[in-house]
Amino acid sequence: MDIKIRQASENDVPEIISILKCAFDSPSNPPSNNKYLEDSNILTFVSEIEGNVIGTATLHIIKKINRKIGLIEDVAVLQSYKGRGVGKLLLEHLVELAKKEGVYKTILNSDKKNELFYHKIGFKTEQIQLVKRY
Numbered sequence: 001m002d003i004k005i006r007q008a009s010e011n012d013v014p015e016i017i018s019i020l021k022c023a024f025d026s027p028s029n030p031p032s033n034n035k036y037l038e039d040s041n042i043l044t045f046v047s048e049i050e051g052n053v054i055g056t057a058t059l060h061i062i063k064k065i066n067r068k069i070g071l072i073e074d075v076a077v078l079q080s081y082k083g084r085g086v087g088k089l090l091l092e093h094l095v096e097l098a099k100k101e102g103v104y105k106t107i108l109n110s111d112k113k114n115e116l117f118y119h120k121i122g123f124k125t126e127q128i129q130l131v132k133r134y
Helices: 010-024 086-100 112-120
Strands: 004-007 042-049 052-063 068-077 105-108
Touching: 004 086, 010 042, 010 052, 010 068, 042 086, 052 086, 068 086, 086 105, 086 112
Parallel strands: 068 105
Antiparallel strands: 004 042, 042 052, 052 068
């Protein structure tokens, strides 16, 4: 199984949205941000096998007053490819990219059930997250 990681293009958007809908139980017709892939501080990647998109993940570079943070979001893999290292490859790619971008730390949010997966890739559980949803 040859998994390729590449930066997402506009043509990938429908597949990315479909994968995210399944992974995160998101609304069936979420509003789309047409400028999303053009933002140089938002780096979205897809994983593919034989030209078929099977996963996605995004690195947001957040510029603070005197440093940068990497925020990984929307890590999702098609159910039929889970457990095959696809998510791990995507995350490792984003972590290396974050280092090249000069961030001082990379963070992500996750469901408790995925915590062990992220620990295996070198992430540590620190602090807490508080959320206010709208």
